[in-house]
Amino acid sequence: MAACVVLLVPMGMAGWHLSRNKMLFFSGALFITLAVGVHLTPYFPSISDFASSFVVFDFHRHSCLSLLHEVVWEDPINSSSATSDGPWRWSSSRNVVSCDFRRLSPPDTSDLLNGSWVVVAGDSQARYVALGLLQLVLGQDSDRIPSVKSDLFKRHSDYQIVLDPIGFKLDFIWAPYVSNLTHLLHGFQRNRTYPDVLVMGSGLWHMLHFTNASDYTLHLHSLRNSVVSLLPISPELGNEGPVTGSVSVRSPHLFWIGMPTLINSLLNTEEKREKMTDAMRVAYEEALRRSKVLRQSGGPLLLLDMESLTWNCGVKCTEDGMHYDGAVYEAAVHIMLNALLIESDQTL
Structure with a gap:
């Protein structure tokens, strides 16, 4: 998501005919902000849970579906x-x-x-x-x-x-x-x-x-x-x-x-x-x-x-x-x- 933002936002800004220096400065600032945000996310549980819930839930769901038939019978x-x-x-x-x-x-x-x-x-x-x-x-x-x-x-x-x-x-x-x-x-x-x-x-x-x-x-x-x-x-x-x-x-x-x-x-x-x-x-x-x-x-x-x-x-x-x-x-x-x-x- 961060990569898409860094790529697409400057491309959108280019449509406003901003100078190359301004675009490069904004792209760098945006990248640094997102990088810092990603590294700080684990220290804020609510944000971390929100960000990871989609991937974790999907993985857990599919892995558990594949284990449903792990049944043991008494003999x-x-x-x-x-x-x-x-x-x-x-x-x-x-x-x-x-x-x-x-x-x-x-x-x-x-x-x-x-x-x-x-x-x-x-x-x-x-x-x-x-x-x-x-x-x-x-x-x-x-x-x-x-x-x-x-x-x-x-x-x-x-x-x-x-x-x-x-x-x-x-x-x-x-x-x-x-x-x-x-x-x-x-x-x-x-x-x-x-x-x-x-x-x-x-x-x-x-x-x-x-x-x-x-x-x-x-x-x-x-x-x-x-x-x-x-x-x-x-x-x-x-x-x-x-x-x-x-x-x-x-x-x-x-x-x-x-x-x-x-x-x-x-x-x-x-x-x-x-x-x-x-x-x-x-x-x-x-x-x-x-x-x-x-x-x-x-x-x-x-x-x-x-x-x-x-x-x-x-x-x-x-x-x-x-x-x-x-x-x-x-x-x-x-x-x-x-x-x-x-x-x-x-x-x-």
């Missing part, structure tokens, strides 16, 4: 060594501890999501994530949980719940294929109503019924284009006027639910064991990376890394090799909520 999952909060915790490494990740209580979650519209769309993995979020908002011991779970898990159906006391609405959209997700995004754009938080994930059905990673890549490219056009601040969209809905124009919160670790020997049908192999899963993960849907590869969606969570929890956490213990999805929800806290610069 075995039901051992007495598990904490009262459950069988998982964040790593105790110095970097992770400095991020101060929190396991949010139901009241904290309600405060964070107060007045929000959350859409979770995808296959059965997305349905479990939606359940994990609702259990956290309502509280595990809520009398509503059994009926919520019953309605949410009606086969191949959508689900909606509105919690009037906190103005919270959650929609689960059954969207087993990426093309279903793209269609959903087109609907948001057509209606110009956008959720505050959009959590999506798809791939398992395509792997089972099409078993073609190249075709999956094409659908993901189409999805990425739709997501980019959905964002009110995207360069591709341009400035087309205000959008409706409660979505934050400058910080839409978009998440992608990654595919879990598939344990082939536990899959419950022969067709699944034949088609949903480790090699095919790796091919689909590579397709996701190449599509640039995820932020890690230059895209707009933050990954909820279910592969990492399920791999670390292990075989003990699944009965069918595809769907995992509720604690895994609980961890994914807490990771998502902490990402929301980081990106909205909030603390609890």
Whole structure:
């Protein structure tokens, strides 16, 4: 900033046809003043904090986002060594501890999501994530949980719940294929109503019924284009006027639910064991990376890394090799909520 001032101000003065000596004198005085100011800034904490907050916050935010999946599981999952909060915790490494990740209580979650519209769309993995979020908002011991779970898990159906006391609405959209997700995004754009938080994930059905990673890549490219056009601040969209809905124009919160670790020997049908192999899963993960849907590869969606969570929890956490213990999805929800806290610069 100082360099720009020293360069641009004299150039502006030159437009006033000042003499060269006057310009050189002013430039020198300006440079000395700025140099002294920079060296004195550390002795004035309020100024120092203001000057450094932008860079420090941005660095800290991105570094902490990359550490969100540093989760440790107790072994075995039901051992007495598990904490009262459950069988998982964040790593105790110095970097992770400095991020101060929190396991949010139901009241904290309600405060964070107060007045929000959350859409979770995808296959059965997305349905479990939606359940994990609702259990956290309502509280595990809520009398509503059994009926919520019953309605949410009606086969191949959508689900909606509105919690009037906190103005919270959650929609689960059954969207087993990426093309279903793209269609959903087109609907948001057509209606110009956008959720505050959009959590999506798809791939398992395509792997089972099409078993073609190249075709999956094409659908993901189409999805990425739709997501980019959905964002009110995207360069591709341009400035087309205000959008409706409660979505934050400058910080839409978009998440992608990654595919879990598939344990082939536990899959419950022969067709699944034949088609949903480790090699095919790796091919689909590579397709996701190449599509640039995820932020890690230059895209707009933050990954909820279910592969990492399920791999670390292990075989003990699944009965069918595809769907995992509720604690895994609980961890994914807490990771998502902490990402929301980081990106909205909030603390609890």
